[in-house]
Amino acid sequence: MLDLKFIRENPDQVAKGLAAKGVALDLESLLSLDGERRTLLKEVEILKAKRNAANDDIARLKKQGQPTDAIISEMKLSSQKIADFDSKVGEISGKIVEIALLIPNMPLPEVPVCKGAEGNKVVRTWGEPRKLGFKAKDHLDLASELGLFSMEKGSKITGAGFPVYFGEGARLERVLISFMIDLHVKKHGYTEVWAPAIVNRASMRGTGQIPKMEEDMYALAAGEGEEKGSYFLIPTAEVPITNLMRDETIEEKDLPVKYTGYTPCFRKEAGSYGKDTRGLSRVHQFDKVEMVKFVKPEGSGQELEALVKDAEEVLQELELPYRVVLLGSGDMSFAAAKCYDLEVWAPATQKWFEVSSCSLFTDFQARRMNIRYRNATTKKLEFVHTLNGSGLAFARIVLCLLENFQDSNGKILFPKALQTYFT
RNA sequence: GGAGAGGUGGCAGAGUGGUCGAAUGCGGCGGUCUCGAAAACCGUUAUCCUCGCAAGGGGAUCAUAGGUUCGAAUCCUAUCCUCUCCGCCA
Numbered sequence: 001m002l003d004l005k006f007i008r009e010n011p012d013q014v015a016k017g018l019a020a021k022g023v024a025l026d027l028e029s030l031l032s033l034d035g036e037r038r039t040l041l042k043e044v045e046i047l048k049a050k051r052n053a054a055n056d057d058i059a060r061l062k063k064q065g066q067p068t069d070a071i072i073s074e075m076k077l078s079s080q081k082i083a084d085f086d087s088k089v090g091e092i093s094g095k096i097v098e099i100a101l102l103i104p105n106m107p108l109p110e111v112p113v114c115k116g117a118e119g120n121k122v123v124r125t126w127g128e129p130r131k132l133g134f135k136a137k138d139h140l141d142l143a144s145e146l147g148l149f150s151m152e153k154g155s156k157i158t159g160a161g162f163p164v165y166f167g168e169g170a171r172l173e174r175v176l177i178s179f180m181i182d183l184h185v186k187k188h189g190y191t192e193v194w195a196p197a198i199v200n201r202a203s204m205r206g207t208g209q210i211p212k213m214e215e216d217m218y219a220l221a222a223g224e225g226e227e228k229g230s231y232f233l234i235p236t237a238e239v240p241i242t243n244l245m246r247d248e249t250i251e252e253k254d255l256p257v258k259y260t261g262y263t264p265c266f267r268k269e270a271g272s273y274g275k276d277t278r279g280l281s282r283v284h285q286f287d288k289v290e291m292v293k294f295v296k297p298e299g300s301g302q303e304l305e306a307l308v309k310d311a312e313e314v315l316q317e318l319e320l321p322y323r324v325v326l327l328g329s330g331d332m333s334f335a336a337a338k339c340y341d342l343e344v345w346a347p348a349t350q351k352w353f354e355v356s357s358c359s360l361f362t363d364f365q366a367r368r369m370n371i372r373y374r375n376a377t378t379k380k381l382e383f384v385h386t387l388n389g390s391g392l393a394f395a396r397i398v399l400c401l402l403e404n405f406q407d408s409n410g411k412i413l414f415p416k417a418l419q420t421y422f423t
Numbered sequence: 424g425g426a427g428a429g430g431u432g433g434c435a436g437a438g439u440g441g442u443c444g445a446a447u448g449c450g451g452c453g454g455u456c457u458c459g460a461a462a463a464c465c466g467u468u469a470u471c472c473u474c475g476c477a478a479g480g481g482g483a484u485c486a487u488a489g490g491u492u493c494g495a496a497u498c499c500u501a502u503c504c505u506c507u508c509c510g511c512c513a
Contacts, residue, residue: 038472038473038474041472041473041474041482042473042474042481044482045472045473045474045481045482045483046481046482048481048482048483049480049481049482051493051494052481052482052494054493054494055441055442055493055494056441056442057442058441058493058494059441059442059494060441060442062441063441068493071493072493072494073493074493075493075494076492076493077493078493079492079493079494249433381470
């Protein structure tokens with residue numbers, strides 16, 4: 001959420017940001033509602049001030065045994081008026097919040113402005129995309145030959161897009177989770193969290209999935225015969241972990257707070273069926289190790305760079321060549337102000353796969369969630385900045401590992417970093 | 424799931440219709456004293472909205488949402504949460 005005051009004072013800048021994100025939204029009506037609200041507020045607050053004074057008078061008169069009928073009947077009328085005003089103000093405020101929640105975060109100045117993905121920029125690469133000197137098998141063939149996972153079994157027990165892992169495939173999943181979390185905890189200084197995979201509506205609103213992305217998530221009902229939408233399966237650990245701090249004030253000395261955690265992730269991604277959805281490239285349930293940071297506003301840009309480095313190191317340890325992509329405004333998520341994707345080349349599928357997305361949300365999520373810290377110099381409560389990044393996203397990383405580390409006999413030779421986990 | 428108790432400021436905890444945004448204690452901050460520190464003493468110490476260049480003014484907030492009333496932390500209703508006991512259960 002943006003600061004209403006900021007929108008009021010910088011409507012042009014907000015309009016620019018909306019355009020950059022490709023969001024059509026009627027700012028004018030928001031601003032006029034805001035003006036209307038403040039006008040009403042002024043009137044009703046005068047009435048309330050009078051009522052407060054009258055209440056004191058009544059109390060005093062009663063104590064003195066004086067008559068109060070006249071003033072009470074006068075206040076009856078006044079209270080009715082106040083109630084009318086209040087309900088009007090409430091109605092307008094509701095509308096304002098509804099609109100304000102639909103306004104995306106503003107991209108930072110260094111983010112390329114573009115309509116879609118065409119403005120994305122590769123900012124650096126690491127390693128050379130592997131060229132195999134033999135006919136590479138794709139991950140699906142490898143999986144069925146080695147019995148690592150099955151899409152068919154998943155379709156049977158659940159539905160399309162729910163892979164089932166077997167044997168070394170299942171082991172790889174488990175080992176990778178430990179490997180990544182260990183790296184982030186021991187080397188990068190994150191605290192490990194194990195969080196619920198189901199969250200409530202307020203949490204989804206906090207990180208910004210609601211109201212815009214509600215359709216992409218699996219909604220659950222609170223109880224028998226109740227409507228769906230009180231609870232949701234999480235699309236990413238970002239949601240539970242960031243919301244850990246909702247409505248809390250963090251001591252400045254405790255910043256930055258850095259969490260990492262593994263969770264399964266669930267995404268409906270309606271309408272995504274197509275040629276790019278073969279095998280593990282796009283599934284409805286996958287695993288992910290996530291990193292979440294709460295930081296001071298100053299220097300949050302550097303925190304994003306550090307976060308990306310933390311994610312990159314996982315790929316380096318896994319010896320997977322990758323490229324770092326700075327997303328353009330049109331390809332960024334609703335809540336992000338700046339975002340880097342990490343992409344890995346899959347030599348058989350012949351495609352770059354996004355295996356991590358690292359974002360800076362500035363104070364956008366913190367404002368929605370009311371996460372603050374006390375600034376030691378200004379002595380004021382201020383919103384923190386939040387960040388998160390995948391470190392890394394599964395299914396795709398497994399896809400990339402299989403295709404990159406196959407040998408000409410169709411065997412997989414895992415990178416050194418994983419071998420200790422496999423012994 | 425059942426029965427009971429309860430949710431008040433950073434924390435502890437008073438307050439059961441009227442100058443209550445809220446006693447008191449602890450903690451925090453500032454000061455006096457001291458070579459310095461501790462102790463003691465004095466002062467101060469919530470957040471949000473809104474008007475204002477500012478000084479400052481006004482409004483709101485005692486889990487949440489409604490209701491009763493001229494007036495609600497206090498009464499009523501619903502919801503959520505916490506604790507104790509019982510049941511069920513991996």
